[in-house]
Amino acid sequence: MHFPLGGPVPAEDIVGRDDFITSLETRLAEGQSVMLAGPRRIGKTSLAFEVLRRLKKKGFYVGYVDFFRASSKRSIAESIINSCLENRTGIRKTLNAVWDRAKLLAGSAKIAVKVEDLELSIGFPKKEMDDETFLEFALNLPELLAEKDGKRMVMVFDEFQDAGQIAGLDIYKVMRSHFQHQNKVSYLFLGSKESMMQSLFAGKKHAFYRFATVLPIPQIPEEDWMSYIARKFNERGIEVTSDYVLREIVQLAGGHPQDTMLICTEAYYTLLEANERRLSSEIVRIAYERALITLTPVFDEILDEVGKKPLVREVLRRLAIGETVYKDKNNPNNIKRAVDLLSMSAIIEKEGRGKYRFVEPMLKEYILRNY
Template identity: 60%
Template sequence: MPGRLFPVGGPVSEKDIVDREDFIASLEARLADGQSIMLAGPRRIGKTSIAYEVLRRLKERGFYTSSVDFFRLSDKREFAFSLINACLENRTGVRRTLEALKDRAKSVAGLAKLTVKFSDLEFSVDFLRDDLDENALLEYALDLAEILANRDSKNMVVLFDEFQDASRVAGHSDIYKRMRSHFQNHKSVSYLFLGSKEGMMNSLFGNRREAFYRFAVVLPIPPIPEDSWRMYISQKFKEQHIKADEKVIREILQKTGGHPQDTMLVCSEIYYALLETGEKTVTLEYVRLGYDRALLTLAQVYDEILDEIGQRACAREVLKRIAAGDRIYSKKDNPNEVKRALDFLITKAIIEKNGRGSYKFVEPMFREYILREL
């Protein structure tokens, strides 16, 4: 049997994107038409998988595409290099073009200008010098997508993942004004912005005082219907001649809440448990075993979240009360502190409002983890 029936730990291929076809088709059409889009939602809900599939389809249609993940970057220079590499890959087919050119430039006397492959892009090997001013490098990077698209008579789509982290990478919040001043003049490039911190992303694109106010259309990511999950899970097990009836699949979805990555992880753990025993039928016992194994896998992630929110006054206690179904406000607490804690937890996409005075976990398995730790 193959080793990864249910993909976990990163973006998935198009065949494992569950019931997103209409949404993907809409994104593809909008971006192809020149519209920029913003998608916000907690990590591990499938944003990047959706985005990569959209880029794949656009590339098949002849579009230039590039992507930059701010989560992986540490400073302004690294951002500039990442964006330039992502753009140039469309012409060179080399993932890290600048690094390849830097090796070549060592043999070029005085870092002479490279005049063949990139002369029409106003590019020179001077950009590879370690002492080059990072602001000059970034200015070039921010316009390169438009320059390249125009030179090659192409339309281009640029993906920025974890866009709310751009200010951390650049070291100041003015980076958004700087980016907007370039992007608003681009006619051949559309942008797809992803972010896991919904509060920050909504502010960046919805607050009139922010640089990216109304620059992109904000679209909600639709939930995956339970029927679609049931069909997908049933079919995947069936591919390996494993029987999984409707009762056990409903139990899986009840435990995970249909959270994309958590559902995949639980199903994957069930699958490996079956491999270990040689069984061919998913029972409720295997569901519980797979669920417990998945919780152990997620423990480090959840502990890091708890450590982070523990630094905010009473946030951890408020989260425990929500998990246990207890009253959120206590006589011993300052109500303003509780309210700030709730707002913080919502901003962090840990909980969401479920009605007046009612909140629920975005990730049901996180709630179970907290309950087991109480």
């Protein structure tokens, strides 16, 4: 895909965040743990993958665990263990290889030797081990492996706020009890539900209070977007008629990373279909409409999820048309609950007293057209 969509992007397609990536890399390399929170589809995982790529190149052990994909305490433990051991074996699912010894011995002799060496140096959890003991092993493993091999390790925990829903809120206390004594491991915690993540790391009653430095994810400067978009189109022999056209793309998407890429993608295919080689305002407008259609199921799912609660759709409509959220006819407490839910779901964010903005401007347009 010329403009990458739907997942972590390659290093060359991360726009305007090189200084931030360098800062993250430095902090994690020096042993500081960091928390980043922000809505889905704004590039958190792409940033994390690029940091891990750079650190791995420098000789660090690295690991990545996505809690969104986990379904139980045991699956969390398996993901941590596999992610750690991959640094030694090069196998994504080392545990399966260990537990299926016959298959392991029948495969690569080199890998079999690596696994044998691992087993001798750190031991392996048994398949029949109970979930609590299994998790204890997993949480100790990053530090144990780093110590054995004389390395530093950096672990990324994506959608970290989901851990409590999967394994119960006590898992945060258990994790903290292990992590606080680790000297060779740094953690990068990512989360899409900003208010939950802020509560976890800034709330005095929560286990991870002040465990990690909380960093805001910087907005991508408009000029960086414009330069990137122009370069990508020029690489395909497409002439960009003016800076105004580039600025129009960025402003229509509100600088939202995935939505900006989507409009560019639709513009590219519109040009191909029309057999045109010039990016014009007319093409951008067509691309915007096509991008909105593509996003319809995404927006419908978002609205279905939050719209079951009282007054949520009404609050969204008021915000979209620029009305005040609080009106005399509604109970202020009910309005506040709706606003809090929308903030927690990263659909809106506070700009000032009683003022909120849509995180994704294209969702605002969708609401204006359909509600």
